[in-house]
Amino acid sequence: MLMPKSHRIALLFNANKIFDREVLAGIAAYLSSTRKSWDLFLEEDFRLRLPGIEKWQGDGIIADFDDPAVAAALERSSIPVVAVGGSYEDESNYPAGVPYVATDNFKLVKLAYEHLIDAGLRQFALFSLPEARENRWAQERENAFRRLMERDRIEGEIYRGQGTSAPSWDEALQQQIAWLNSLPKPVGIIAVTDARARQLMQACLIAGIEVPEQVALIGIDNDPLARMLTRIPLSSVIQGAQEMGRAAAHLLDQAMHGVRLADTRILVPPAGINVLASSKHEPAKHPHVMRARHFIRQFACQGIKTEQVADYVGISRSSLESHFRQELxxxxxxxxxxxRLEAATSILERGECNLNDVALSCGFTSSQYMHSVFKRELGLTPRAYQDRAIQARRALGEDSPLRKNDNDDDQPIASQHSDALGG
Structure with a gap:
């Protein structure tokens, strides 16, 4: 039996970035579902091997074109190339003659903005990155934010801050705190990435700015690492990066079989939002309640008790209890x-785990106590909750987001060129 021809494919992505890893996962999913025979060539960070890539003797390349150096290096490639990157308001910014799969920057920001509006906020800001050619995607998200503010006649704030490096950490942090203090409160802030959102979260906590009562914060990327590194769980827009990877692999497969795809453009909308504590803005009537809840969000899973919360707020336990009863x-x-229960359910929803470890990490005194709390509050045991969550994920598909965009259907995005500014 003749074996199918194997194609040599280079994947030029930075595996240190969550967006690039998700695109690579989408490429892998396409190969698995179609049983294509591709020999893949990739580096952990392809930029270390970029010189001479145009001379590589392979069959095709899928590359991250957000880095201008990549576009320049592949400009004279003699083999099929498919580009992946961000969308652009200005059509001339797209590479000529190259099929392009884009994350829809306008819709990413729009979805985050609408979520903050739904939370009851009326003042907004964007935390971006310094202007640079390699940050063009961030500037496009700024453009989207400006357009939304102009459309709704709102004075939105944009802050770029510094690019972070060890010598400038303290200075950048103090500048972020000064910017946060200058904003009218309450305010909803969209960060162009989860990494920037995490920095701003840290600045809020150091400055004693309550999240989300004073600052409701949402990032973009749904990066698990960023969530693990923040005391208050971070809300984030889920990019359709895996769908982008599948679409890019399909385009390259077509191009290698002679289909002419020059200037084909596919815009992939966000998959939804992972809504967590950082953006669940609930206006508090009493400052003691707001301050107490801010402390609880940070340390609930560390075994704190009511007395410690009252000490932090600076009032007696009985007074704090009275304020909580009246307001909440x-x-x-x-x-x-x-x-604690919210943290435990979040861990259990991810898959198999040790219940003793879950109880310990979420601040329960024992797995038995966690068991009784689950039965009382949810009507089922932790293990039963976990089994039900796993079954639901399998029914929807392992990559299904926690919350889908109401405007998305269940079909892959496979349209030709569409408006870069979306809806």
């Missing part, structure tokens, strides 16, 4: 327990 209809302990 629950006790301080109830609020602590609610956040």
């Amino acid at each position: 209809g629950c006790s301080v302990h109830d609020e602590i327990l609610r956040l």
Whole structure:
């Protein structure tokens, strides 16, 4: 039996970036579902091997074109190239003669903005990156934010800050704190990446700015690492990066079989939002309640008790309990327990894990106590909750987001050129 021809494909992505890893996962999913025979060539960070790439004797290349150096290096490639990157308001910014799969920058920002509006916010800001050719995608997200502000006649703030490096960490942090203090409150802030959102979260915590009561924060990327490195769980827009990878692989497959695809353009909308504590803005009537909840969000899983919360706020336990009952209809302990339960369900939804470890990491005194809380509050055991969550994920597909964009259907995006500014 003749074996199918194997194609030599170079994947020029930076595997240190969550966006690039998700695109690579989409390429892998396409190969798995179609049983294509591709020999893949990739580096952890392809930029270390970029010189001479135009002379590589392969069959095709899929590359991240957000880096201008990549576009320049592949300009004279003699083999099929498919580009992946961000969308552009100005059509001339797209590479000529190259099929291009883009994340829709306008819709990413629009979805984050609409989420903050739904949370009841009316003042907004964007935390971006310094202007640079390699940050063109961030500037496009700025453009999207400006257009939305102009459309709704809102005075939105944009802050770029510094590019971070060890010598400038403290200076950058103090500048972020000064910017945060200058903003009217409450304010909803969109960060152009989860990494920038995490920096701003840290600045809020150091400055004693309550999240999300004073600053409701949402990033873009849905990066698990960024979530693990923040005390308050970070909300984030989920890019359709895996769908981008599948679309790019399909285009390259077509190009290698002679289909003419020059200037074909596919815009992939966001997959949804992972809504967590950082953007769940609930206006508090009493400052003591707001301050207490800010403390609880940070330390609920570290075994804190009501007395410690009252000490942080600076009032007696009985006074704090009275304020909680009046405003939230629950006790301080109830609020602590609610956040521990929320943290535990989040871990269990990810897949198999040790229940003792879950209980310990979420601040429960024992797995038995966690078991009783689950039964009382949710009506089922932690293991039953985990099994149900796993079954639901399998029914929807392993890569299904926690919350889908209401405007998306369930079909892959496979249209030709469409408006870079979306809806």
